[in-house]
Amino acid sequence: MDIVEQPAAIYATHTVSNQPPPLVNYNIFTQDITLLDCIKREGADWAEAQLTALGARVGSEEVAGWGQAANTFPPVLQTHDRYGQRIDEVTFHPAWHHLLDLSITHGAHALSWQARQPTGNHVARTAAFYLATQAEAGHGCPLSMTHAAYPVLKAHADITEPWLARLITSSYDPGLRPPLQKAGLLCGMGMTEKQGGSDVRANTTTARSVAGSYGGPAYLLTGHKWFCSAPMCDLFLVLAQAPGGLSCFLLPRILADGTRNRFFLQRLKDKLGNRSNASSEVEFSDAWALRLGEEGQGVRTIIEMVNFTRLDCVSGTAAMMRQALAQALHHSAYRMAFGRLLLDQPLMKNVLTDLAVESEAATILAFRLARACDQAQSNSHEQYIKRLGTAIAKYWITKRGSAYAAEALECLGGNGYVEESGMPRIYREMPVNAIWEGSGNVICLDVLRSIDKDPQALDAFFTELRQARGHDQRLDVALVRFEQDILQLNVDEREWQARRLVEQMALIWQAALLVQYGHPAVAEAFCASRLSDGGYRAFGTLPSGVDTATILERARPKVG
Template sequence: MPTHEVLNQPPPLQGYDLFAADRVLAEGLGREGAGWAEERVRTLGRLAGGEALRWGFEANTHPPVLRTHDRYGHRIDEVEFHPAWHELLRLAVGHELHALPWRDPRPGAHVARAALFFVLAQVEAGHGCPISMTYSAIPALRAEPELAAEWQPRFTSTAYDPRFIPAAEKTGALCGMAMTEKQGGSDVRANTTRAVALRGRGPGAEYELTGHKWFCSAPMCDAFLVLAQAEKGLSCFLLPRFLPDGTRNRFHLQRLKDKLGNRSNASSEVEFDRAWARMVGEEGRGVPTIIEMVNHTRLDCVIGSAAAMRQAVAQATHHCAYRAAFGKLLADQPLMRNVLADLALESEAATTAMLRLARAYDQGPADETQRLFARLATAVVKYWVCKRGPMLVAEALECLGGNGYVEESMMPRLYREAPLLSIWEGSGNVMCLDVLRAMARGPEVGEAFFAEVDLARGADRRLDAFVGRVRAELGDFGAVEMRARRVVEHMALALQGSLLVRHGDPAVAEAFLASRLTDDHGLAFGTLPASVDFGRIIERAQPRLAAA
């Protein structure tokens, strides 16, 4: 016999179109040159709001399992994944999240792919790791045309093939990377893994690699871009899981990391015991070769963090629109409206910057100014958006109260995932130092960045004054490394402010300028000035269920 009736609980946020429910994404897709992809993003948005949500939960509830040996003691070095993981990857590969700009390099392809990645990353973040690495490997692989001719068709296939067999026998393949080692971490020049030439030397030549990698994510990928020390210094190599004769390469999985988040994805420690590989790019030029891959994965860190922020805001605004306390809906209570609007504002600024950054990757190959802008803005935006993500998710979780602290709400998973993107592909300090390094090499990079910011010059005195202060900060290089985080934060705010003034909703732009570029704000979310149009900002962010 029922003891009570369940009342005052919001309906599940499911069965909705993640693209149609996101005005900021829909507006930005066309503005940044990918309006032609709207229907394909909409299609994925509908799929993402359906069964894929369940796959996300299942893939994280049942993490991967390492099998180092078979029952007879033979070394196999395999990782078993839950079927939900494979369904997510099949969906991502089928919709070209791993390869769209390389398969269809029309204007706006990187923006379209960013929108697709943004949508599916809201459902589950871990599977995005092999997708991102495969997408990012192509520019680096093209440094060696012979290898690119062999592997690019495999990496850009839209068939997901999880079988652990030689790549030549598969309908599609995925690529990973392994750079960091125990003793160095981000300081990859401290790597000790050695590469010994077998026949010939230099680009495309065969080598044997001996050493280890401290973090190797998605170890069931078919090949990996790795760094190792050759005679002329640190070099880049493509290391497949299988040898040309079809036997397994000497790529040994030592253990899987027990991680805070990203638990659907296997991250491993590996050892190379004379593992066979081929050199990519010039000997001794490993970092410049693989940096092409790293820049694209940094873009994906921005996309992934913006996606987590968007999903957190969707969950918070949805919950508060249905949950009542003390006589009225949470969404109608003034202080909660301040919190929700502040979260929505941060999310909108992140999404807007992410899409603009993706356009720079579209235009960079033919436009030197855009290439330089991408070079600097990637580090600037990666630093700031990925730093804001964990704080935003924590505040959004609190909007759900105790309901947000239980796993079924998705919020704990978002909370655990959020810090990773600030660490992956260069932590906050690494990003800030990269900004300083890029600007120290010549004025062109900084000029390209501020050329974008200055497109809003004269539109608002607060923005003009803020940009002037940022320029002054950069003009004083005294103790600049000590001040690097503040400088890069201000650069990011100047860029976001410029973009919102030019392209954003007027209520959003006004709130951003008033709260981020002046002193009229606090240190926590929910401290917007009372003059803000809270209702309009929240209404833009709240997802709508089909029945609502």
């Protein structure tokens, strides 16, 4: 029986309407007013041209497709080649390599160390990382670790000099080859073990001294790492127990003679999110490494790396907040329900405005920390803000991330629950920043230790906040109340109340920054909603009188 071809029209069941156009082909940098303000205020306006170019690429349809593809086709572990030879390699979808090439070309891994401008080097790099994260957050892991590892390696340049220049080039050079044969290098890390988690002093990986090379102290490492992220990096910072105690080592994947180091990938983690990135379990069996710093000083050696990766947890979360907000605002500007655009409906306005306020507060705090990184070497106040402030912000901003992503997703209704929208990817990605480099309790206890170890840290924090006195009565009252609260608690009570205390520190600090530097409408909404009732509440509960029109117009991306 012949099949008669019918006109396509008879199969059509409906006409697609009341759906927003895709949010693509716009510049995510030039349309982010908060980010633009931060760049100018914090001394990085010299980077505007470079950031504008990156913003245009990240906002393009092509790069959006890369982000989706890198997650749809996750990395695959190949332990052996076809002949049975052990190779321990991870293969990625081409989109992963495109994303890394784009971000490295624009300095998201190294602009802090490349630029050497009078002001704003860390601010500019934080902006590049913030933009790159909105393309796809998973590929930020090797970018962040390479950026954070560089000052640790540079502090031991007598040992690491052969590799330093290649870590801050603008060349992405994938594949396992001897480091000195590559145009650019990436650095990962291996700290966590099964039995210890955040308690790295419980590590059992051992380090045995052998004859050196490159003029440095060489060791053979034997043991495991429960989490080793981005295992296709060229170099790794690793903690292991030397005879003198827990020490820091630099371990290359490929040795100078071209042979593979005894670094074995056991499996890749099957994670909630961060799926484009390969996180692995590894075994070392007499793996060759160079010691950095003295034996027993491993934590002290890597502490600078921890601060920078924590900053990226803050800025990366703020970036995902911004991307989720942009999607929610864009959808609401086109979607009709019950005869009106969502953006015109009072309750949805409340939710969207609240999300916009939270996003601006997170972003302004992230870039305040970036300024502290720029000025810490020459300014003791900024050194305290960099150390204590990064921990405070890391706890609170990342803790808000998951709730934020869920609320923004809900603004799209059922569309937001579908993978194609990109919102589930943001939602799944948020918890990793809250866990990485210290989960909530670890960070809050770190804040208390910083305060107890050096009372000047708390004095510096109060000095920071008092600069905003007189701008808003609610802020003044909240600051006095907190000063009395924290000074009245004994050590045991402080630990019991640690999360509440750190949350208050973050909220008061965000309010102080907003009243000084933010838009007045945003500052007013933040103080009215976050300072009077403890702050933690559902989004969409702003009081009456908030200038929603100004806040939403400031935040909404304009396309077409």
